[in-house]
Amino acid sequence: MGVLKSPIVRQIRRRPLTAVIPVSFIILLYYLFFSSFSSKPKSKYSYKTKNGFFSKKHSLIPRNLPNDHISHYDLNRLASTPMAAYNKERILILTPMSRFYDEYWNNLLKLTYPKQLTELGFIVPRTADGDIALKKLEKAVKQVQSSKNKENRYTKITILRQDSDSLESQLEKDRHALSVQKLRRSNMALARNSLLFTTIGPYTSWVLWLDSDIVETPPTLVQDLVSHDKPIISSNCYQRYFDTEKKEMSIRPYDFNNWVESQEGLNIASNMAEDEIIVEGYSEIATYRPLMAHFYDPNGDINTEMALDGVGGSAVMVKADVHRDGAMFPSFPFYHLIETEGFAKMAKRLGYEVFGLPNYLVFHYNE
Template identity: 80%
Template sequence: MAAYNKEKVLILTPVSRFYNEYWQNLLRLTYPRELVELGFIVPRSKDGDLALKKLEKAIKQVQTGKKENRFSKITILRQDTESLQEQSEKSRHALKVQKERRANMALARNSLLFSALGPYTSWVLWLDSDIVETPPTLVQDLVSHDKPVVSANCYQRYYNEEKKEQDIRPYDYNNWVESEQGLKMAEEMADDEIIVEGYAEMATYRVLMAHFYDSNGDQNTLMELDGVGGAAVMVKADVHRDGAMFPPFPFYHLIETEGFAKMAKRLGYQVFGLPNYLVYHYNE
């Protein structure tokens, strides 16, 4: 329906590393290319320089190729803020660096959004650079729910040593429903403190969408959320135009994508997740 109505979709990706699998998956998306704009923001770091080179090469191949395969517009920005140097999965996810790391991510997302959002954009798809597998109909599927904010469920493929076979496991725990414990923790915190989901030392007992995946369930099942991750989230452009952005500061003790969900809700928009609709994160 969105394609029929010629609704323009802006796909935004902060890139600290370039994964060829991400790019190939992006090229497999079936939403009409003439209605798709892309936006990337790359940190000023050694990894960032390398990612930029690979990204520019990949873009050049597509944008100088057949006209029907070209994207309508592509924006690449360099990140002004200092990037965290250590980018291994373990160091990126250490609790002590979360506030700084996610504040930087929030600033990068906002720069990208404010630079790339056009007057005719209908939808903004936030797609992380390490999402390497989605249904080819990702855009149509998420847009079809016609919700202000809707998030896919992010999993990861891995080799299960016990079963001796390929398996899947939950990856992104930032899609959640608030709990009494979470609210109580927030009440007792200093103004500049944040709650970060998925850490044993900060047990919120929130309901996590990651745990609600049912392999036999309906892909279109929706659950209302209070927090979202950034893996694959479709946002009506007007939600962003209305002022919902990614707070780089504690906003009701939340930051970045989870702070964005809180901000959207404070503005009166509902936030949803699709527990049975999976996208897959790169496995390092």
């Protein structure tokens, strides 16, 4: 006798997929639903925490930088502290450069602040001297950035060509003539603003303005200035020269744009037309302002601070938030001040204090 097969068994053997498909569908739904809660999915993006600035909550840093990536920055977490190197804060060193001095570049390379935390920015005028300076600068940059040792390379270097006018002659006697100061300082302000707005990033904590003719500073310049934890702080700019009477090398004050306002200065300003400016350091405009250059004490403490109302651009450290809040270099008469001195006035109008270090010297090139 043959064995009778039940209708159910016969149905399964004839159409096996009718049972397999529903079961597979249920398993697939279960996997898709619960796998989203089990672990973090793999992605082309990775989370990175550094210096308390980038965080899992606020920053998503792309590994391969796809064209459509989005980076988030929480500027409330960005700090400018007196322990900048320890906290790995990014420094932006900005230099308007009409001439290239080897002494400036060599001194820059000697600064001991970590280059991995340092960005450089330059702006070069479209003049004959500017063309020469650009070639020398590009050559120097290539040598540094091609170093096999990563610690000797800067994290980023930007070179701009100035799109505004500039004085053709950069001889000291020509660029410091009183008659050209308004035009010269206005052009310098435009160049500084272009350089600043192009290079400052959402990760920049400090901005050091360092003139291209500053050829000697302490190697710890950055650490020394940030250690004072001031919104704006300026070094005292002097110049080395050979004293023919004493037959020896000596020093003399050079930058007179670091000053404290005087009543005479205010009186002069009150009687000026709106488009006129006061330029410090010229006998034709006697403001009797106390000049930081005259407060240098060779036996004094280099950390001595002095409250200022005007600053020069020789070697000035600025907290990046001061610039972000709107303090820039006016290319127009701002309370009868312009460029760096106008910047100090604008910063003070925004509520920031300005300081100088009368006993902390940097040295200007001697033509």
